Amino acid sequence: MSLEVEASHRIGAFTIDAAFTSDGSVTALFGRSGSGKTSLINIIAGLLRPDVGRIVLDGDVIADSRKQIFTPIHRRRFGYVFQEARLFPHLSVRRNLAYGRWFAGSQKSASEFGRIVEMLGIGHLLDRRPSTLSGGERQRVAVGRALLASPRLLLMDEPLAALDEARKAEILPYLERLRDETRIPIVYVSHSVAEVARLAERVIVIENGRVKASGDAAVILSQPAAVHAMDWREAGALLEGVVESHDSAHNLTAVRAGQCLVRVPQLFVPPGHSVRLHIAARDVMLATVRPEGISALNVFEGTVIDLSPDEKGSIDVRLQCGGNVILARITALSRDALQLAPGKSVHAIIKTVALDH
Amino acid sequence: MDWMALSDAEWTAVRLSLRVATVAMLGSLPLALLAAMVLARGRFWGKSILNGLVHMPLVLPPVVTGFVLLLLFGRRGPIGAFLAENFGIVFSFRWTGAALACAVMGFPLMVRSIRLSIEAVDRKLEDAAATLGAGPAWVFLTVTLPLILPGIIAGMILSFAKAMGEFGATITFVSNIPGETQTLSSAIYTFTQVPGGDAGALRLAVISVFISMGALMLSEVFAAFAAKRSVAA
Numbered sequence: 001m002s003l004e005v006e007a008s009h010r011i012g013a014f015t016i017d018a019a020f021t022s023d024g025s026v027t028a029l030f031g032r033s034g035s036g037k038t039s040l041i042n043i044i045a046g047l048l049r050p051d052v053g054r055i056v057l058d059g060d061v062i063a064d065s066r067k068q069i070f071t072p073i074h075r076r077r078f079g080y081v082f083q084e085a086r087l088f089p090h091l092s093v094r095r096n097l098a099y100g101r102w103f104a105g106s107q108k109s110a111s112e113f114g115r116i117v118e119m120l121g122i123g124h125l126l127d128r129r130p131s132t133l134s135g136g137e138r139q140r141v142a143v144g145r146a147l148l149a150s151p152r153l154l155l156m157d158e159p160l161a162a163l164d165e166a167r168k169a170e171i172l173p174y175l176e177r178l179r180d181e182t183r184i185p186i187v188y189v190s191h192s193v194a195e196v197a198r199l200a201e202r203v204i205v206i207e208n209g210r211v212k213a214s215g216d217a218a219v220i221l222s223q224p225a226a227v228h229a230m231d232w233r234e235a236g237a238l239l240e241g242v243v244e245s246h247d248s249a250h251n252l253t254a255v256r257a258g259q260c261l262v263r264v265p266q267l268f269v270p271p272g273h274s275v276r277l278h279i280a281a282r283d284v285m286l287a288t289v290r291p292e293g294i295s296a297l298n299v300f301e302g303t304v305i306d307l308s309p310d311e312k313g314s315i316d317v318r319l320q321c322g323g324n325v326i327l328a329r330i331t332a333l334s335r336d337a338l339q340l341a342p343g344k345s346v347h348a349i350i351k352t353v354a355l356d357h
Numbered sequence: 358m359d360w361m362a363l364s365d366a367e368w369t370a371v372r373l374s375l376r377v378a379t380v381a382m383l384g385s386l387p388l389a390l391l392a393a394m395v396l397a398r399g400r401f402w403g404k405s406i407l408n409g410l411v412h413m414p415l416v417l418p419p420v421v422t423g424f425v426l427l428l429l430f431g432r433r434g435p436i437g438a439f440l441a442e443n444f445g446i447v448f449s450f451r452w453t454g455a456a457l458a459c460a461v462m463g464f465p466l467m468v469r470s471i472r473l474s475i476e477a478v479d480r481k482l483e484d485a486a487a488t489l490g491a492g493p494a495w496v497f498l499t500v501t502l503p504l505i506l507p508g509i510i511a512g513m514i515l516s517f518a519k520a521m522g523e524f525g526a527t528i529t530f531v532s533n534i535p536g537e538t539q540t541l542s543s544a545i546y547t548f549t550q551v552p553g554g555d556a557g558a559l560r561l562a563v564i565s566v567f568i569s570m571g572a573l574m575l576s577e578v579f580a581a582f583a584a585k586r587s588v589a590a
Contacts, residue, residue, distance in 0.1 A: 047484055073487040074496075080488035087480055090503040099499075103490030149489045 001185040003027065003153070007043045016040060016209035017174050024201030026179050026186045028217070028322070030193075030226065031206035037189045040206065044187060045080050046073035057153055074103070079151030079184075079185035083158045085138035093141050094126040100149025113148065119181065120144045120174055136167035140174060141259035147182065154186045155180075160195060168195075171246050175199060193234045197221060197278035218276065222318070222325045235316065236280035237327040244272045252297075252352065258323025261299045264355040281316055282353035284328035287347045288338050298350040302326065307335065317349055326350075363560060369536050370544035371564055377452060377540055378520035381459035382467075382513050387511065389464060393471035414526075415465040423529025426458055430530075454531035455538045459523045463516030470515060475501070475509020507580050514576035518569060541565055 006019040016036045019262065024177075029037045040049040044055055046063070049070065055062040063070050079100075087096050097113070117123050120140045130138060138171060139159055146154060157174075160168045173193070179186065179199060190196050196203060196217065203220040205212040213220050220226050229277040241257030251266040255275060262277060291299065303319030309315070310332045317328045326348050340346070363371070392411055396404065414422050430437040430448045440446040448454035478501055486496045524542040531538040533547060545561045548554035 045488055047488075072492075073484075074490050074492050076488075077490065078488060080485070082481070082485065084481075086479075088482060088486070088500060099486070099491075100489030103495070130429040145489065155488075 001025070001153075002056075002060055003058075003185065003187070004056040005040070005044060006055075007040065007050040009039065009043065009048070009053070011039065012216070014209060016043075018206065018209060018211045020203070020204045020211050020214050021189075022214075024185075025157070025183075026188055026200045027202045027204065028196040028200035029187065029189045029204050029206055030191070030196050030200075031212075032191055035206045036207050036209035037191075038157055039209075041157050041187060041189050044153075045078050045155055046071065046076055073095055077150065079146030079149055079150045079154040080140050081139070081146050081154070081156040081159045083161050085130070085135075085140055085142035087133075087138055087145070089130055091130075092107050092126070093122065093128050093130065093133070095125075096130065096141060097122075097145050097148055100145060104150040116144050119177055134167070135163050136170045139163065139171055143174070143178065146168060147178070148308075149197035150158070151184060154184050155189075156186060157189045158191070159188075160192070161190075193221065193230050193236065193280075194278055197238045197276050221278075221319075222327060233282065234280060235327065235329070236278055237325055238281070239324050239326075241275055241277060243267060243269055243271050245271055245277060258321070260298075260300050260322045260324055262350070262355075263352050265352065277355060279300045279326060279350060279355065281327040281329035283350060284314045284326060285335070285349040286317065286319075286328050286338065286340070287349060290347055291349060294349065295351075296300075296354045297351045298348075300326070300348045300350075302346060302348055304340055304344045304346060306342050307340060319346065321348055329339060360533040363564075364557075366535060367557065367561060370539050370541050371568075372559065373452060373455075373536075373539065374521060374541035375568070377455045377459055380453075380456040381463060381520040382517045384456065385460040385464050385467060385516060386509075386513065389467040389516075390471060390509070392464075393468045393475055396468070397472045397475040408558045411468050412465045414462050419462065419525025420529050422461060423458060423526035426454075426461065426526065426530040429567050430454070430457065433583070448531070450531050450534060450538060452531075452537055455540060456520075458526040458530045459514075459520035462523050462526050463519035466515040466519055467512035470512030471505060472512075477508075478504050483578065510576060510579045514572055514579075517572055521565070521568060521572070541568075555588050 002021065002023045004021045008015070008017040014036065016039050018036070018040055029040060031037050039048060043050050043053060050065065052065050054066070055066045061069055062076055071276055088099065091099065097117070101113070117126070120143060122137065122140050122144060123142065125133060125137055130141070133141065143159070160171060163171065176199065188196070188199060200217045202215065203217045203226065204214040205220060205226045213226055218238045218240045239257040239262065241255040241262065244254045244256045244261065246253050246266060248266070252263050253265070253267045255262045255264055255277060257277065264277065267275060300321040302319040305318040305320050305325070307315055307317050314329055314331050315335055317330060319326045319328060328348060394410055396411070398543050427449070428434050431442060432438065432449050434448070437448055446453070448457050482500055483496050486500045491499060522542060524546065527538070527540060527545055532540050533543040539547070539560055541564070548558035548561070
């Protein structure tokens with residue numbers, strides 16, 4: 001799939017002026033709250049008509065203000081999962097799910113319905129009313145409803161933001177299955193690094209209505225532009241790896257990322273499966289000599305690439321570790337004590353339990 | 358219980374009242390829905406004028422409303438003459454005229470009730486329906502309409518109740534002709550104007566209380582049913 005988006009739009013004093021293209025299966029629009037991500041996804045959906053804009057999906061021009069082309073929302077066949085589930089309160093779960101299927105011409109068979117219901121684990125909810133569902137259940141039904149409308153593109157606007165941590169953990173695996181099992185391209189809006197790191201292939205960093213950076217998730221999420229857009233506590237690096245082996249006796253999984261073998265809490269995917277690990281900068285310790293007698297399982301040798309300026313007494317150090325870029329947040333005092341400078345070789349220490357998502 | 362036995366003429370008045378109220382309620386419903394939709398969602402010049410016009414029958418003396426109807430829909434009135442010539446529809450001194458008067462008097466109540474329920478609809482649900490492939494007409498039929506159903510039912514009941522009780526505009530516009538335009542209210546009025554009519558007036562008054570109570574209770578049942586169907590998620 002290829003998606004081209006170009007839009008400029010004024011909302012009061014706020015201006016959106018963004019353009020990006022993506023060919024990934026999951027494209028994340030990533031940025032802080034109020035950066036214009038939701039407006040941008042609404043422009044893609046057709047809910048917001050930009051002053052000037054152009055949207056092209058797989059060569060098909062969906063909207064082009066210069067040529068007076070504007071496909072109405074209901075003819076775009078773009079599924080949309082909103083932050084709040086927006087289920088129809090007067091319809092049962094089953095009829096909510098069937099709603100879009102009917103407009104799609106329902107070429108999809110009953111087996112498709114069954115497959116999506118099974119994938120999202122909502123079979124036992126079909127005869128209930130939306131008002132009796134939990135937040136997580138509602139959101140899963142909303143995802144199913146969007147999928148059953150046979151969308152060409154699935155838009156998701158912070159689908160997990162309204163949920164607590166336990167519910168998020170409950171839904172994320174379903175979204176991963178969705179990404180891996182359906183061939184529908186997804187545009188995913190989020191301000192959470194953990195979600196974007198776990199789901200996205202391409203990342204577009206949005207700041208003040210403008211595109212700050214765009215490209216492969218692993219590359220972009222380690223860049224200063226993306227780090228700036230993150231919640232300060234969440235900033236970190238993204239490692240791409242392959243599951244190498246499981247140690248079920250200790251509930252651990254070894255992931256090969258470049259020359260590093262990272263041990264993380266057990267993942268439930270088979271060896272050979274590629275995964276992404278988000279390592280928060282504040283979970284990484286640095287040492288100039290190899291530490292001995294230490295509980296942390298991950299100690300990697302690397303060299304300092306650069307150091308960020310002092311911010312409230314702490315700095316971010318970018319490291320090159322066996323083909324990966326790792327970010328470590330340390331105090332300015334430690335920087336001076338260890339005499340860290342670009343090119344210096346150090347050891348990065350990462351506690352395995354800190355890598356639990 | 359002999360005194361409760363209704364004469365043929367009294368039965369005719371009861372039946373006529375029910376027919377007039379039902380026709381007034383059903384006839385004004387499509388227009389009231391449209392007016393409510395326009396007032397709730399529309400943005401145009403003259404919206405407050407339209408709003409004022411709709412509410413006019415609520416604040417004008419009913420006699421004035423009846424007189425205006427007579428001027429407009431009477432045989433020589435501009436609208437009345439047009440309708441009589443082209444469609445053969447005559448309002449003046451017919452039961453249809455009573456229905457028209459009742460519909461006009463109940464209109465603001467019906468519009469108000471429906472408008473409030475339209476304003477309470479979460480438009481985000483309509484957006485969601487559109488992203489699922491529903492065009493504007495389907496969004497209205499499958500999302501908006503079911504969600505405003507309690508308001509529509511309440512409006513219909515109000516209009517019906519208003520029609521059952523309407524007197525001033527009806528008697529001014531179509532007079533008080535037994536069997537044609539003499540509704541329950543006019544019949545009671547007639548009884549009170551003749552010596553010894555108290556028993557007849559009381560009989561019809563009791564009937565009137567029963568019909569009104571019945572309508573209210575029916576509306577409660579409908580409203581409870583509709584509310585159960587559309588609990589906000």
